[in-house]
Amino acid sequence: MRLQALTAALLAASCASAPVSSEAQTAPVPSMGEILEQSPAGDWRAVNPENTIYMDLPAGRVIIELAPEYAPNHAANIRALARAHYWDGAPIVRSQDNYVVQWGRDEGDTTSYGEAQRSLQPEFDRRRSGVEVTRLQDPDSYAREVGFSDGFPVAGQNGRTWLAHCYGMIGAGRGDTADSGSGAELYVVIGQAPRHLDRNVTLVGRVLQGVELLSVMPRGTGALGFYETPEERTIIRSVRLASELPESERVNLQTLRTDSATFRTLTESRRTRRDPWFLEPTGAINVCNVPLPVRTAP
Amino acid sequence: MRLQALTAALLAASCASAPVSSEAQTAPVPSMGEILEQSPAGDWRAVNPENTIYMDLPAGRVIIELAPEYAPNHAANIRALARAHYWDGAPIVRSQDNYVVQWGRDEGDTTSYGEAQRSLQPEFDRRRSGVEVTRLQDPDSYAREVGFSDGFPVAGQNGRTWLAHCYGMIGAGRGDTADSGSGAELYVVIGQAPRHLDRNVTLVGRVLQGVELLSVMPRGTGALGFYETPEERTIIRSVRLASELPESERVNLQTLRTDSATFRTLTESRRTRRDPWFLEPTGAINVCNVPLPVRTAP
Numbered sequence: 001m002r003l004q005a006l007t008a009a010l011l012a013a014s015c016a017s018a019p020v021s022s023e024a025q026t027a028p029v030p031s032m033g034e035i036l037e038q039s040p041a042g043d044w045r046a047v048n049p050e051n052t053i054y055m056d057l058p059a060g061r062v063i064i065e066l067a068p069e070y071a072p073n074h075a076a077n078i079r080a081l082a083r084a085h086y087w088d089g090a091p092i093v094r095s096q097d098n099y100v101v102q103w104g105r106d107e108g109d110t111t112s113y114g115e116a117q118r119s120l121q122p123e124f125d126r127r128r129s130g131v132e133v134t135r136l137q138d139p140d141s142y143a144r145e146v147g148f149s150d151g152f153p154v155a156g157q158n159g160r161t162w163l164a165h166c167y168g169m170i171g172a173g174r175g176d177t178a179d180s181g182s183g184a185e186l187y188v189v190i191g192q193a194p195r196h197l198d199r200n201v202t203l204v205g206r207v208l209q210g211v212e213l214l215s216v217m218p219r220g221t222g223a224l225g226f227y228e229t230p231e232e233r234t235i236i237r238s239v240r241l242a243s244e245l246p247e248s249e250r251v252n253l254q255t256l257r258t259d260s261a262t263f264r265t266l267t268e269s270r271r272t273r274r275d276p277w278f279l280e281p282t283g284a285i286n287v288c289n290v291p292l293p294v295r296t297a298p
Numbered sequence: 299m300r301l302q303a304l305t306a307a308l309l310a311a312s313c314a315s316a317p318v319s320s321e322a323q324t325a326p327v328p329s330m331g332e333i334l335e336q337s338p339a340g341d342w343r344a345v346n347p348e349n350t351i352y353m354d355l356p357a358g359r360v361i362i363e364l365a366p367e368y369a370p371n372h373a374a375n376i377r378a379l380a381r382a383h384y385w386d387g388a389p390i391v392r393s394q395d396n397y398v399v400q401w402g403r404d405e406g407d408t409t410s411y412g413e414a415q416r417s418l419q420p421e422f423d424r425r426r427s428g429v430e431v432t433r434l435q436d437p438d439s440y441a442r443e444v445g446f447s448d449g450f451p452v453a454g455q456n457g458r459t460w461l462a463h464c465y466g467m468i469g470a471g472r473g474d475t476a477d478s479g480s481g482a483e484l485y486v487v488i489g490q491a492p493r494h495l496d497r498n499v500t501l502v503g504r505v506l507q508g509v510e511l512l513s514v515m516p517r518g519t520g521a522l523g524f525y526e527t528p529e530e531r532t533i534i535r536s537v538r539l540a541s542e543l544p545e546s547e548r549v550n551l552q553t554l555r556t557d558s559a560t561f562r563t564l565t566e567s568r569r570t571r572r573d574p575w576f577l578e579p580t581g582a583i584n585v586c587n588v589p590l591p592v593r594t595a596p
Binding site: 097098122124138139140141142166167168176178191192193194195196198199200211212215216217218219270273276277278279280282284285286287288289 | 395396420422436437438439440464465466474476489490491492493494496497498509510513514515516517568571574575576577578580582583584585586587
């Protein structure tokens with residue numbers, strides 16, 4: 001009984017409900033799954049294989065979507081590094097609780113960068129003008145505007161817009177100067193959104209599938225969660241660009257368009273909870289708490 | 299070189315720096331560790347053994363501090379359950395990525411509750427009047443006031459205050475009615491703060507040490523991250539109230555007082571980053587991104 005009760009409780013907590021008019025409040029509230037099932041095909045977009053990275057770990061596959069609209073040069077470099085098989089056999093070097101998991105090659109490693117650059121100019125933000133953003137109306141601690149652009153969480157102010165460091169976002173490590181990163185060293189956010197990194201690091205995309213393979217990496221015991229011995233490291237089997245694989249070997253994913261009516265309905269259903277379990281419907285949401293649904297193409 | 303560069307980069311990102319006056323900006327910026335080292339003894343408070351729970355897992359110990367100022371009846375019930383050894387041999391039943399890890403006993407289990415109640419009235423919030431809160435000045439998506447009260451993150455509005463669902467906070471599962479929880483089933487937040495649960499679930503405390511033993515639990519493959527087979531579950535060795543153990547077996551922890559000058563300096567150093575690595579100092583912080591330092595009594 002007790003576990004069943006809690007299952008119901010956290011089911012309600014984790015599933016969304018659609019807003020309903022006052023006269024309809026006795027009707028069942030559609031779940032997030034139901035909202036998505038009722039969505040028209042045009043509310044989804046196929047993920048471009050040129051922007052899709054397959055990172056194969058011993059435990060399974062992580063699929064990443066690059067964001068070339070925000071970081072075109074980093075996306076191009078990451079594609080070149082994948083084509084050069086740069087990360088095949090590279091280690092996960094770090095797992096810091098409530099922060100990031102990170103991978104890359106050690107100092108002195110001579111693996112070829114292929115046609116990739118060793119260093120890039122930062123791509124921390126871009127001009128807001130001309131960028132379509134589905135805005136959230138609730139306040140944000142870090143920026144005057146937050147919302148979604150082409151499937152990614154974004155923030156902005158003063159005529160600029162940038163990707164936001166939400167859970168599952170992928171960033172390119174850099175040194176003390178702005179131009180020292182290349183995309184060869186990458187990290188994924190696995191905790192409370194470290195939004196203070198916004199505009200300090202170039203974000204290059206987000207995990208579409210398999211983030212749970214990275215987030216459970218045993219935390220490193222060294223400073224900043226770095227692993228202290230080779231035995232603690234997980235070795236990446238391979239990293240491939242989907243467009244390099246035959247079509248039969250690709251996973252055809254779609255993401256819910258963040259400029260779609262379905263996404264607006266979903267967001268509102270998460271802002272204001274109508275499920276019977278919720279005693280306090282909240283009526284607000286943070287940009288990093290809005291789900292960004294992904295599905296296999298039907 | 300590359301990894302060293304990234305180490306420096308994320309060192310800067312993860313360590314705090316104190317605000318400095320403009321004439322002092324060439325001086326080294328104190329790190330979070332340095333700020334804490336310079337703190338007077340009176341800026342720390344001992345954690346009361348009556349509020350301290352040791353949860354021993356095969357991988358090590360998790361230490362939880364209860365929050366009886368916010369949830370007195372739940373704290374009392376959890377103490378009674380610990381005294382009855384209720385959780386000894388109980389399983390971790392659920393691990394849902396970017397959400398919660400949860401433990402408790404299955405439906406039909408007959409383990410004695412000892413002197414604990416089977417059901418409690420909710421303790422979702424309390425009167426704001428008379429509660430000392432160290433306020434944050436930056437906006438929050440979910441509440442008009444956020445800050446810290448006696449070492450815990452809090453939110454509030456309309457004359458009420460409540461504990462906030464930040465990473466590492468511990469909550470008591472409940473069923474569809476407000477009074478169906480008892481504290482026998484507990485969860486810990488292991489992802490982006492699910493603040494929509496605020497005022498919908500009674501929060502009972504937070505993890506002081508060892509949250510990384512819970513956050514890496516392999517994610518369950520059932521709905522909501524429930525484990526589908528007994529083999530997937532981790533078994534809790536024991537849960538004890540520190541005050542029940544001989545003093546020689548206790549861990550004497552202290553938490554930084556959130557009404558102290560050191561905590562204000564630390565918070566400001568995280569709001570506005572002065573480390574050379576930061577190109578954009580941010581100048582704002584979310585309540586769930588402020589560190590709540592814990593140390594062993596010197």
